[in-house]
Amino acid sequence: MADTIDSTTTVAQQGAAPEMAGSLEGEVAAAQRAPEADAGNATTDVLVDYSGLTLPEGYRADDPVFADAVKLFDAEKIAPETAQRLIDFTLERDKEIARAVNEHSMSTWTKQTTEWRASSEKEFSPEALGEAKTALSRVFDRQTIAYLEGLGFTNHPGLIRGMVKVARSIKDDSFVGGNAGRGRGGLDPKSLYPNS
Numbered sequence: 001m002a003d004t005i006d007s008t009t010t011v012a013q014q015g016a017a018p019e020m021a022g023s024l025e026g027e028v029a030a031a032q033r034a035p036e037a038d039a040g041n042a043t044t045d046v047l048v049d050y051s052g053l054t055l056p057e058g059y060r061a062d063d064p065v066f067a068d069a070v071k072l073f074d075a076e077k078i079a080p081e082t083a084q085r086l087i088d089f090t091l092e093r094d095k096e097i098a099r100a101v102n103e104h105s106m107s108t109w110t111k112q113t114t115e116w117r118a119s120s121e122k123e124f125s126p127e128a129l130g131e132a133k134t135a136l137s138r139v140f141d142r143q144t145i146a147y148l149e150g151l152g153f154t155n156h157p158g159l160i161r162g163m164v165k166v167a168r169s170i171k172d173d174s175f176v177g178g179n180a181g182r183g184r185g186g187l188d189p190k191s192l193y194p195n196s
Helices: 024-037 064-075 080-123 126-139 142-151 157-169
Strands: 008-012 045-049
Touching: 064 080, 080 157, 126 142, 126 157
Parallel strands: none
Antiparallel strands: 008 045
8 A cells, every 4th residue: 555745835926947868867856947047037935745646555654754754845846747757766876785795785684694505614523513513503503593594693603612512511321331340240338337
């Protein structure tokens, strides 16, 4: 659902501004030159209605940025049709900038996690990597592990190093049989307490 900017302002009526083949820059330049050309003419106030300006879904008309834009349109005496084209152009440009920044961030992060993985495979043996994975599953729940894997942190050498230490410290205990009483028959209780 598109939102609309609700603002009306008055500007001096201008003579016919030359159109420059639908060019956005030409319209802005013409809108700026028109007051100078009409400086000698008598002007009357005409209500310019910016309330018909539409914003794409997800944008709000009460956003201060758009209120500032309407003030600029009024100050520069820009026609509502040109103002709409400027809004559309600016929003499209901002989307392209955001997309480019996002792509750059993703490629940088992918490069970083790939470097972590290569470093970890050189530093740790397959057994140590297995121990780290086992420790992760014993310390964290599945959702947290999935989150860490999704971000690439499970490739970080520091995390693997820490998980190997954890795995070695929480190893399952094993039974070690003693040799008490072997070969001598029954155990003499007095041998357990020699001072008694």
